[in-house]
Amino acid sequence: MERLPKAPKPDVQSKFYRAYRVMAGVTRIMGYGGENCYLIEGSERALLVDGLAGVGSLKAFVRELTDLPVSLALTHGHIDHAGMAWETGECYINPDDIALLYTRMHTDRQARLDYEMGRRSPGDPGNGCPATLADVPPACAVRTYPIYTGDVFDLGGARLEVIQVPGHTCGTVVFLDRARRIVFSGDACNPNTLLNLSGSTSIEEYLQSLKFFKTCQDAFDVMYGGHGASPMPNSIIDDGIRLCEDILAGRDDAIETPSRGGMALLALKRGANYMPERGGFCNIVYLRETLRRRPHPVIAGGPNVYR
Template identity: 30%
Template sequence: MDDLISSESAGEGLWRIHNAMGEVCYLVEGAREAALVDAMGGFGDLGALVAGLIGKKPVKVLLTHRHADHVGGAHWFSDVWADAREASCWDVCERYAHIVAEHAAKEGYAGASTPFGPRDGARPRVHTTAEGDVFDLGGRTLRVVGLPGHTSGSIGFLCPELKILFSGDAVTPIECLCFTESSSVQTYKETLGKLRGLPFERFWTGHHLHDFTKKDLDGFESAVDFVLAGDRGYAWHHGFIPDWEGTIHFVPNGVNDVDSCDFRAVITRGLPAPSKLRPRP
């Protein structure tokens, strides 16, 4: 297996899988079958890596939301499960995936011979799931929880036996609510409130090798309150995807390192209005 993607044990029958571009997915094994929560962007043969960890045991691929950095690797599998609002995303996802692939080649993350799911695999069959559905793996279960905000159909998967919520991009230190498919800031605030009532001890995101807990929700709620209080923010443009832009709100919590898990920012839809400069007297 190439070193572009790697796995690490996070407990018995539980793995974090991550790649050089900061994407993370999770493999949960039960007595009867396994579940892969998200699938990263597609670089490296994720199907082969998963088979190397669990052998021939069946695996269900469960997607938290539609974005290419979470579904590209699904092309290595025959079937996936997603919220109905996320299920018809493949044309857009594959277009963005190829933009990311071009960037990865320029930056030296991957070359022409690197396995890449959207190019070398096949589009999977999509099955829809919804809040309250339960995937029984045998001794471990994953319950679907609606977490709108990042996208209107974002979902998480709660494993009560492990007391872990796999939350995708629903709650992250830099929360992106800037996409056409994103929900409102108020809806995101309601999702944060919902998280407090769920029976988990840790939540694991799609881009961090770090546990978050309910204590971290205070900082996330402060960030969204800062936006709702009227902060104007600054124009934000993605580094290499041309139509990803919005207004970024840097939360003044004393943490200025964007790579810190304690940093807080929210990116909302639309660019801020230009500042009106007063004429000099």
């Protein structure tokens, strides 16, 4: 995971954040824990895709980057993506992830501070993040606006389409920018796709998600994710589909790897560059007991256009 002190020189920097201009109208903001969010600016409004871990004032930092009104939309409800919701008191999120916002890991200020400081265990010296508990806003009731596949954020001259990709969490969504041919993908599909978490779907359901996501594959070239600086090619969807099929057929490497509360399986052996030795970009961490599960009911709203 990328750490703030080792990162290349940012375009804008504050005590807790670094901002990098990705292309005109798109800025990547990185927190100390190595987590990313993205500011997308139209002519009338801006959308912040994800809200880092909620240490320091991301809201004030974003104010330094744009004069436009900014809405917060989450790819999913995890601690390292939803933090700004405690500052704004509102966000767009798929309803299947709302409960995640209120789990103790997220509402506990010390847990968020430990995440951002890179303290994964007691005694861990961390990453040097200069934060204290006073820099962590307390949890609050968040006004949530539901987003589903087909919903559009019309920012004026820029449009972002919502695509649901349940897997990493049941409410995971990605945001497609057809004009720029990019996707903001959070943790939906990457070289360390975690499906071993309590809110993750089965491999079978994730396979269906990726097959649906593939129907949009021609509309973009790369995906910008929630961790790391390098975008992933759209072929990672094909890698993911093949890997899910291999896992279900028992053809993956299934390497035992420590996980919260027990052992999980890493689908493919990593090479020296962290990428799968067999090739491709997608790798998956999963649990043997959640290969197949009855799909949860899909509740579809919209499509809506938010202005």
